[in-house]
Amino acid sequence: MAAQKMRSYEMTEIVTRGLENCLTEAFTIALDECDGIYLSVDIDVCDPGHAPGTGTPEPGGLSARQLLDSVRRICYELPVVGLEIVEVAPPYDHADITAYLGNRVVLEAVSGIARRRLDAEHGTTWDPARPLLDGRLPE
16 A cells, blocks of 8 residues: 555544544545546445344454444545445345445435535535524524
8 A cells, every 4th residue: 555655544643633533534545646436335344233234344444434424524625526335244234224324324325425526516615513594504
């Protein structure tokens, strides 16, 4: 990875520095000489308590909420042009928890992209602390 000038983040660093800070840094790196982002979500980034249906469960990973918020932020702030979800293995998940999470990842991605386009059209900025009122954009 170092020879290819790729950057990775271990969970220890993410916990120490904070997920938001690591994402912000990753965005800067990803956008360097780049017109579009292809997002690959490996579902085993989540703790197996949140995504048990994967071939390589890794305890101590992200929560489902952290993954969903991160995907929405990525798709809102970056020019995402494609998305895939990998490592979902339904035979290892007796309750379909992982498949449901994978589905929700897609919904969060599409929501982030749609909101980015809406804000670009209306000159607004999404603020998760200010919800839409009666379906209208905030003033």
